Amino acid sequence: MSLAAVAQITSTSNILKNAKICKDLIAEAASKGAKCVFFPEASDYIAHNSSEALELSRHPDCSAFVKQICAEAKQHSIYVQIGVHEPSSFENKLLNSSLLIVPDKGIVQRYNKAHLFDVDIANGPVLKESNSTVPGNAILPPFETPLGKVGSAICFDLRFPEHALKLRNMGADIITYPSAFTQKTGAAHWEVLLRARALDAQSYIFAAAQGGSHNEKRASYGHAMIVDPWGTTIAQYSDLASPNGLIFANIELNLVEHVRKFIPLLRRNDLYPVI
Numbered sequence: 001m002s003l004a005a006v007a008q009i010t011s012t013s014n015i016l017k018n019a020k021i022c023k024d025l026i027a028e029a030a031s032k033g034a035k036c037v038f039f040p041e042a043s044d045y046i047a048h049n050s051s052e053a054l055e056l057s058r059h060p061d062c063s064a065f066v067k068q069i070c071a072e073a074k075q076h077s078i079y080v081q082i083g084v085h086e087p088s089s090f091e092n093k094l095l096n097s098s099l100l101i102v103p104d105k106g107i108v109q110r111y112n113k114a115h116l117f118d119v120d121i122a123n124g125p126v127l128k129e130s131n132s133t134v135p136g137n138a139i140l141p142p143f144e145t146p147l148g149k150v151g152s153a154i155c156f157d158l159r160f161p162e163h164a165l166k167l168r169n170m171g172a173d174i175i176t177y178p179s180a181f182t183q184k185t186g187a188a189h190w191e192v193l194l195r196a197r198a199l200d201a202q203s204y205i206f207a208a209a210q211g212g213s214h215n216e217k218r219a220s221y222g223h224a225m226i227v228d229p230w231g232t233t234i235a236q237y238s239d240l241a242s243p244n245g246l247i248f249a250n251i252e253l254n255l256v257e258h259v260r261k262f263i264p265l266l267r268r269n270d271l272y273p274v275i
Ligand SMILES: O=C(O)CNC(=O)[C@H](CS)NC(=O)CCC(=O)C(=O)O
Pocket: 041, 042, 045, 046, 047, 053, 096, 116, 117, 127, 128, 129, 155, 156, 159, 180, 181, 182, 185, 186, 189
């Protein structure tokens, strides 16, 4: 049994302030005995517009933000997963990435968001992530951590059960959805999607979240969550808490094994494709 910490933060376009918030939470997670701490999508910054987002992006190998996070992870001997923007090989386009940082090794995995959020909702948000971002082209093998094998997805990937099933089939015990959900879609869909993915994949789900107001034009739903493989929400960030903080849960890999044994989900691949 090991302790996991999942963060909720309110990133702005001030990278240094965002780094300070994350570093303080890394220190707090470690001091409370967590083995790994998980941060949301776009922890490095949430920009006012896509040109500012492009301007602020740095390759992880030369990002002051990432350097500080790696140093803090090392100092406190704690694994860190964190969402950042990185430049892509396409002109004027970013990658939306989730980095896995191991205390003594630095960045060991960089997952790039595969499904981009292009929506136009009546009386709701209009967001075209593909204006500024290119999609990633790979689902990466789950990475061994002190909590179990962690499979990476990001935010809007949550709406694609195939992605979660693929990660489970690749060996994931835990699937992570670092997110910045909109308030409208979050209120309607966030918890039910996370619990559904836990049940589909019979895995723990960690959903670190951006919450609150980033700037005058943009706010996120928050409600960072940890769901167990039985579909129970075992931790959820409270709206009443401060803008930046942590939720914790003890992770028991036995539960993953038991749920998969109690309810075997044997596929009918004569009726639909293997994922
Ligand atoms: O813009 C950045 O810098 C970081 N990226 C995001 O916040 C992304 C793209 S706009 N947000 C989502 O995917 C929300 C998904 C969502 O809300 C849903 O599926 O309902």
